[in-house]
Amino acid sequence: MGNKRGLWVNEHTFVEFDRNTTVPLSHEIATRGRSIDFYNLGMSLPNPDPVLRKMGKDIKVYTELLSDAHVGACVINRKAGVKSLNWSIDRGKAKSRQAKLIEDVFRNLDIERITGEILNAPLFGNQPLEVFWEQAGKYWLPKDIVGKPQRWFVYDEENKPRLLTKQNMTLGEELPEKKFLFPTHDWTYENPYGFALLSRCFWPVTFKRGGYKFWVIFTEKFGMPFLLGKLPRGLKQKEYDSLADALEKMVQDAIAVIPDDGSIEMLTGKDKGGGGGGSADLYEKLLKYGDGEVSKALVGQTLTTEIGSTGSYSASQTHMQVRDEIVWGDKRLVESVFNHLIKWIAEYNFGDGENPTFSLWADEDVDMNLAERDKALAETGQVKFSKKYFMKNYGFEEEDIEVVDGDNQAGKSGAAEFAEKMEVEKSPVDMMADRLNDEADMDDIMKPVLKLLNEVSTLEEFRDRLLDMYSEMDVTDLGNLMQRSFAAAELSGRFSVTEAVEKNA
Numbered sequence: 001m002g003n004k005r006g007l008w009v010n011e012h013t014f015v016e017f018d019r020n021t022t023v024p025l026s027h028e029i030a031t032r033g034r035s036i037d038f039y040n041l042g043m044s045l046p047n048p049d050p051v052l053r054k055m056g057k058d059i060k061v062y063t064e065l066l067s068d069a070h071v072g073a074c075v076i077n078r079k080a081g082v083k084s085l086n087w088s089i090d091r092g093k094a095k096s097r098q099a100k101l102i103e104d105v106f107r108n109l110d111i112e113r114i115t116g117e118i119l120n121a122p123l124f125g126n127q128p129l130e131v132f133w134e135q136a137g138k139y140w141l142p143k144d145i146v147g148k149p150q151r152w153f154v155y156d157e158e159n160k161p162r163l164l165t166k167q168n169m170t171l172g173e174e175l176p177e178k179k180f181l182f183p184t185h186d187w188t189y190e191n192p193y194g195f196a197l198l199s200r201c202f203w204p205v206t207f208k209r210g211g212y213k214f215w216v217i218f219t220e221k222f223g224m225p226f227l228l229g230k231l232p233r234g235l236k237q238k239e240y241d242s243l244a245d246a247l248e249k250m251v252q253d254a255i256a257v258i259p260d261d262g263s264i265e266m267l268t269g270k271d272k273g274g275g276g277g278g279s280a281d282l283y284e285k286l287l288k289y290g291d292g293e294v295s296k297a298l299v300g301q302t303l304t305t306e307i308g309s310t311g312s313y314s315a316s317q318t319h320m321q322v323r324d325e326i327v328w329g330d331k332r333l334v335e336s337v338f339n340h341l342i343k344w345i346a347e348y349n350f351g352d353g354e355n356p357t358f359s360l361w362a363d364e365d366v367d368m369n370l371a372e373r374d375k376a377l378a379e380t381g382q383v384k385f386s387k388k389y390f391m392k393n394y395g396f397e398e399e400d401i402e403v404v405d406g407d408n409q410a411g412k413s414g415a416a417e418f419a420e421k422m423e424v425e426k427s428p429v430d431m432m433a434d435r436l437n438d439e440a441d442m443d444d445i446m447k448p449v450l451k452l453l454n455e456v457s458t459l460e461e462f463r464d465r466l467l468d469m470y471s472e473m474d475v476t477d478l479g480n481l482m483q484r485s486f487a488a489a490e491l492s493g494r495f496s497v498t499e500a501v502e503k504n505a
Contacts, residue, residue: 032157043170044154044162048191049125051199059150062124062198068205070291071198074298079119081327082334083112085360093354101349102342102356105141117147118334121183123298125194128153128161129181131341140348142341145181153182159192178344183337200297208290211283300326331360 006014032038052059065071089106091099114129121127127147134143153161154172161182162172184194295301300322338358346355377383390401449466456462 038157044156044164044172045159045192047125047193049193049196049199051202059124059196061202062196065198065201065205068201068208068294070294071201071205071298074295075123077323078122078299078326078330079116081323082119082330082360083115085331085362087111087358087360090357090359092357094356095353098346098350098353099356101139101141102345105345106338106358109142109145114145114147115334117145118183118337119330120147121194121333122185122330123196123198124150125186125196126150126153126182126184129183129337131179131181131344138349141345145341155192159189161192178348181337181340183333185333197297201294204290204293204297208287211286211290299323335360 046053047059049059052061055061066075087106089099089103117127117129119127128150129145129147131142132144132146133140135141152164154164155161156171161175161180163175164172167173184192185197186195335358339355342355342358346353374385378385387401452462452465456465
């Protein structure tokens with residue numbers, strides 16, 4: 001066949017490939033519609049969760065697990081790691097007015113509650129969130145975000161979420177755009193529902209509950225003393241029944257009347273064949289094992305939720321590190337959801353351009369010991385830190401920092417640098433101009449201000465002309481502008497104090 005490309009169907013027939021038939025690289029080839037194990041019967045994709053499929057139940061069964069004391073404690077522990085963080089809106093390259101609007105929106109939202117609902121996604125696989133929008137002046141803004149039950153939503157063969165309704169209980173209804181957020185844990189093409197961590201807790205909790213039941217029976221049977229009554233042979237059944245009634249009353253009232261030729265013995269658990277405490281330990285070990293499995297499933301380890309009689313400081317530190325890494329992953333999930341919401345707000349109100357970002361951070365995010373060490377090394381003039389180092393150890397993003405040339409800084413101490421900077425004196429007006437140049441957006445508000453700063457010579461003149469210039473400005477915008485502008489008064493005071501100290505030195 002030479003260089004012909006094709007396929008031998010059998011030993012006599014060769015089918016040549018059509019040279020003009022090509023598949024674009026952007027075209028999806030492996031789809032459910034073409035797969036050998038998927039048949040569309042007008043229904044949604046079933047949740048592939050192995051526990052739910054085997055038990056024939058829906059995701060409500062995982063909600064019941066939260067009533068277990070240890071599961072609940074682990075969930076609280078995991079969520080607290082994220083909910084205890086501080087949040088902020090980072091302006092980046094976005095306009096200040098846009099950043100302020102976004103920040104005002106988030107201040108009006110119940111961030112703690114919404115964060116807790118987002119963090120249900122790792123537990124149940126996903127967490128649908130409905131966004132409620134309202135018109136505020138010329139803007140469309142979210143006024144609330146509410147989590148909805150997972151069992152109300154399914155996915156179609158294109159992995160798009162749909163809402164099950166009374167009118168469509170099989171495939172569900174298509175969702176409008178920018179209305180629902182779907183944070184998902186470990187999403188895959190095969191499983192758009194996400195992986196539910198509570199699926200790993202189902203059997204440990206189930207066996208725990210069975211262990212509780214048998215442990216209670218064991219305790220009732222072998223934990224309380226057992227009364228044994230003895231009577232001589234040859235007595236009538238009535239006399240045996242009377243002794244049994246007396247023993248029953250004795251258990252309740254500790255009082256019994258028996259014939260003078262009878263006897264009563266009190267048997268303990270060991271005398272009854274209970275094996276002492278050894279048998280009871282089996283149930284206790286079962287319960288502890290179940291709790292340990294739950295801890296590992298939800299928080300990755302056991303030492304932060306259980307305090308045992310053994311262990312070491314290094315082991316506890318390792319376990320805390322594992323827990324912190326899980327918290328870090330949850331933090332990124334929350335940030336991605338809120339940043340997706342910010343993208344929607346920007347698309348509704350601002351169009352294209354850079355958007356502010358939502359970020360979570362802890363007060364101790366900067367390791368002060370590490371910072372002091374790095375400062376000491378840098379002051380020797382023999383060490384130069386890379387941008388990658390700062391990103392790794394201090395949590396900076398690449399666009400957040402710009403590393404200066406270390407050759408020009410070598411041999412210079414922090415005190416010397418400070419003294420050198422203090423030699424360059426600036427007036428309060430000049431310092432304010434620098435500050436506005438750094439923060440301003442060069443929009444219609446700030447351009448006249450910068451021009452005015454170059455024309456005036458005193459702070460008082462700047463203030464008076466500014467009020468005349470913006471007498472028609474919106475009150476809110478004017479207040480923000482005046483807050484920035486009159487910060488020059490603070491700079492002026494500091495400048496005067498510094499100048500006085502130097503003269504008296």
